[in-house]
Amino acid sequence: MKLRILHRTEYRYALPVRNNANALRVTPLTNLRQKLGLHLVRVLPAVRMRRYPDLYRNHVHLFEIEETHRELIIDVSSIVETTPTPVSAIPTDVPLAAVREEEVIERFQPYLLSDGPIRITPEIWRAAVDVEKDRGDLFSVIIALMDYIHSTCKYVPGATHIGTNTEEFFAKPQGVCQDYAHLLMALCRSIGIPARYVCGYVYDAKRGDVIGSHASHAWSEIWIPGYGWLGVDPTNKKVIHEAYVASAVGRDYRDATPVSGSYWGGGDREMRVTVHVEAK
Amino acid sequence: MILTDYKGANLFDELVDASGKIRPYYRNVAEKLSSLGNEELSQKLRSLELLFLNQGITFTVYGDEKGTERVFPFDPFPRVVPAGEWEHIEAGLIQRITALNLFLYDVYHEQRIIKEGVIPPEVVFGAAHYRPEFVGVSVPKDAYIHVCGTDLIRDRDGRYLVLEDNGRCPSGVSYVLENRNAMKRVFPQLFGSSGVRPVDTYPADLLATLRHVAPRENPNPNVVLLTPGAHNSAYFEHSFLARQMSIEIVEGRDLIALDGFVYMRTTRGLRQVDVIYRRIDDDFLDPQVFRKDSCLGVPGLVDAVRRGNVALANAIGTGVADDKVTYAYVPDMIRYYLCQEPILDQVPTYLAWRDSDKRYILENLPQLVVKAANESGGYGMLIGPTATAAQIEEFRQKVIHHPRNYIAQPVVNFSQHPTLVDGGLEGRHVDLRPFVLWGDTVKVLPGGLTRVALTRGSLVVNSSQGGGSKDTWVLAA
Numbered sequence: 001m002k003l004r005i006l007h008r009t010e011y012r013y014a015l016p017v018r019n020n021a022n023a024l025r026v027t028p029l030t031n032l033r034q035k036l037g038l039h040l041v042r043v044l045p046a047v048r049m050r051r052y053p054d055l056y057r058n059h060v061h062l063f064e065i066e067e068t069h070r071e072l073i074i075d076v077s078s079i080v081e082t083t084p085t086p087v088s089a090i091p092t093d094v095p096l097a098a099v100r101e102e103e104v105i106e107r108f109q110p111y112l113l114s115d116g117p118i119r120i121t122p123e124i125w126r127a128a129v130d131v132e133k134d135r136g137d138l139f140s141v142i143i144a145l146m147d148y149i150h151s152t153c154k155y156v157p158g159a160t161h162i163g164t165n166t167e168e169f170f171a172k173p174q175g176v177c178q179d180y181a182h183l184l185m186a187l188c189r190s191i192g193i194p195a196r197y198v199c200g201y202v203y204d205a206k207r208g209d210v211i212g213s214h215a216s217h218a219w220s221e222i223w224i225p226g227y228g229w230l231g232v233d234p235t236n237k238k239v240i241h242e243a244y245v246a247s248a249v250g251r252d253y254r255d256a257t258p259v260s261g262s263y264w265g266g267g268d269r270e271m272r273v274t275v276h277v278e279a280k
Numbered sequence: 281m282i283l284t285d286y287k288g289a290n291l292f293d294e295l296v297d298a299s300g301k302i303r304p305y306y307r308n309v310a311e312k313l314s315s316l317g318n319e320e321l322s323q324k325l326r327s328l329e330l331l332f333l334n335q336g337i338t339f340t341v342y343g344d345e346k347g348t349e350r351v352f353p354f355d356p357f358p359r360v361v362p363a364g365e366w367e368h369i370e371a372g373l374i375q376r377i378t379a380l381n382l383f384l385y386d387v388y389h390e391q392r393i394i395k396e397g398v399i400p401p402e403v404v405f406g407a408a409h410y411r412p413e414f415v416g417v418s419v420p421k422d423a424y425i426h427v428c429g430t431d432l433i434r435d436r437d438g439r440y441l442v443l444e445d446n447g448r449c450p451s452g453v454s455y456v457l458e459n460r461n462a463m464k465r466v467f468p469q470l471f472g473s474s475g476v477r478p479v480d481t482y483p484a485d486l487l488a489t490l491r492h493v494a495p496r497e498n499p500n501p502n503v504v505l506l507t508p509g510a511h512n513s514a515y516f517e518h519s520f521l522a523r524q525m526s527i528e529i530v531e532g533r534d535l536i537a538l539d540g541f542v543y544m545r546t547t548r549g550l551r552q553v554d555v556i557y558r559r560i561d562d563d564f565l566d567p568q569v570f571r572k573d574s575c576l577g578v579p580g581l582v583d584a585v586r587r588g589n590v591a592l593a594n595a596i597g598t599g600v601a602d603d604k605v606t607y608a609y610v611p612d613m614i615r616y617y618l619c620q621e622p623i624l625d626q627v628p629t630y631l632a633w634r635d636s637d638k639r640y641i642l643e644n645l646p647q648l649v650v651k652a653a654n655e656s657g658g659y660g661m662l663i664g665p666t667a668t669a670a671q672i673e674e675f676r677q678k679v680i681h682h683p684r685n686y687i688a689q690p691v692v693n694f695s696q697h698p699t700l701v702d703g704g705l706e707g708r709h710v711d712l713r714p715f716v717l718w719g720d721t722v723k724v725l726p727g728g729l730t731r732v733a734l735t736r737g738s739l740v741v742n743s744s745q746g747g748g749s750k751d752t753w754v755l756a757a
Contacts, residue, residue, distance in 0.1 A: 006721075038371035040618070042378055042722070046385035046422035048392065051619040061619075075721070077374075079367070 002280040016068040017265030025248035027059035037079035058248040108194035125190040194223035199256040200246040292695040305362040353748030372624030382617040384424035409599020420493040426593040433694035447602040452729040454517035477726035483524035489719030493591040501554035537580025632683035726754040
């Protein structure tokens with residue numbers, strides 16, 4: 001499937017600001033599932049762009065605007081070709097014990113920690129154990145955990161903020177895709193399954209069916225030995241398929257933030273994000 | 281029309297591949313064209329000619345004593361660009377205009393690309409169209425080139441190469457729209473199921489691009505088109521675009537600058553102007569600042585631009601970006617500003633002001649194309665292989681005495697396309713000029729002006745030098 005993604009982030013500052021330095025993680029990844037074609041970042045005020053790949057091999061764009069300005073617009077356009085991930089290729093016979101091998105634990109240690117927004121509490125562990133109980137293979141455990149989140153949490157924009165951790169969200173399960181993804185990761189990690197965070201986009205063919213198609217979206221990836229990272233979207237209760245495009249991965253939201261930066265200046269700031277994903 | 285006799289040549293042919301087979305994306309149109317009888321075809325050709333004459337689709341040739349206006353010759357065999365190829369072109373053009381606008385912003389502000397040694401200072405400061413008086417002047421939305429017409433050619437392998445960027449007042453888009461109209465009226469059956477992408481949104485997109493840079497917070501900015509007048513070679517286009525966008529077409533004498541604002545004289549008094557789509561070169565814009573003998577411009581206009589009370593599209597000073605010496609550095613610009621590799625290749629260029637290049641140029645003049653750095657429209661150019669000894673000698677002197685003004689490129693035997701000549705089809709060289717709009721979003725008109733050199737073997741496609749044009753079909757899938 002060929003998707004065209006337009007991602008615009010606008011900031012308006014009540015007072016002029018300067019030395020506005022930003023790091024963008026908005027470049028769709030190229031891997032077995034997806035291939036990046038045209039990709040361009042356009043910034044207003046005009047500024048030169050630098051790039052580097054980070055620890056997680058996300059493409060980071062960097063820029064700094066020195067002169068004073070009251071408006072910053074970051075326009076990202078990408079064309080991505082995705083390939084379907086056939087559900088039949090996902091193994092349903094990998095035992096849960098497979099992730100408890102020494103080499104898995106050693107290799108995926110960063111994706112097993114209770115750290116930052118992923119806070120593994122006894123309550124979260126209890127819930128995970130209850131869901132996992134009597135299920136033999138990894139895939140069905142992951143699906144069961146996803147179903148569990150989808151049925152217990154409510155999608156309420158504005159109920160949480162960017163720094164909400166899983167303990168807070170689990171206590172009052174109302175939030176957005178970021179919270180859903182973090183919670184699924186916390187549940188998985190609590191029973192020893194490596195899980196990481198993915199930021200990206202989703203195409204909504206039916207218009208109105210999919211949550212997250214009008215902004216950047218987030219989901220989780222779970223490690224299945226012998227298969228690889230399996231993308232799971234607890235917000236929409238879906239195993240990710242060709243309508244999904246990943247732009248950054250990491251241990252949690254902090255590693256995959258689409259736009260992060262700092263500037264000199266006070267006053268209020270207003271931010272607006274619009275995302276359009278179209279099939280070509 | 282008989283297609284069976286048509287043969288490719290020892291260069292890239294748009295219609296047939298190396299083995300003489302028709303390319304799959306041409307099959308549809310080739311079949312339909314070849315089913316036309318000779319009688320029917322010549323009748324259609326007559327209607328086309330009449331249509332162009334009646335519509336007044338003409339241009340003016342400078343330096344021609346006889347008449348001024350000519351009908352732009354039109355060839356009915358459309359050029360077809362498949363979707364995949366177009367996507368590549370589109371991506372490359374968007375990348376290029378982005379880099380060019382960043383370059384212009386930079387050379388009129390901090391000039392980092394020069395300070396960091398990526399582009400030698402003499403390239404920028406020596407460009408005839410560089411405007412040092414605009415250093416430090418901000419333009420709305422940091423946009424310099426709002427409308428760009430980039431000329432592409434295809435080499436022997438079918439690779440698209442950028443030949444030049446036209447970032448001042450590129451013309452030709454009216455022919456793109458009129459060619460399509462004419463084709464639709466005369467050959468409606470060709471379009472049936474061909475999946476040709478429409479071009480008719482261009483005027484609306486252009487207007488949106490112009491309104492985007494309006495300096496005032498005004499939901500309904502006053503946009504005008506400034507023309508040098510009815511004697512300009514592109515006057516047909518000026519009036520065509522103004523009519524299509526429903527905006528006023530004005531000459532310099534219709535505008536007046538007062539206290540740093542620009543107004544249009546109307547029968548109901550003065551009306552403030554927000555955006556000027558100017559089709560006049562920088563030199564003639566304002567006699568107070570540029571050429572004092574210009575009676576085409578508006579005294580005080582540049583002051584109003586400086587104060588940010590009126591926006592010009594394209595901005596003043598964009599000529600430094602489409603200078604032919606600067607051209608050689610565009611790939612470096614793309615790497616510098618965007619941290620990307622260029623998507624579209626370009627023609628290798630020798631710069632006469634570099635001593636080693638100059639020596640090479642002088643030694644190989646008969647094999648090279650030599651161009652004046654700041655000319656456009658095919659004027660001031662030497663095509664070595666077809667030039668006379670006297671012409672070569674003339675350019676030798678020019679290169680020796682004004683090295684900054686000349687560049688040289690190897691002759692690219694660019695692609696040919698079947699063209700109707702005396703009732704039969706013959707291959708003629710073609711280029712392609714797509715149009716890019718830089719506004720709230722960047723848009724590339726799906727199509728462009730395919731110009732064709734009507735003289736056999738000629739590589740010059742400019743209308744002022746006897747070129748014609750074709751409809752250009754970009755396929756949706």
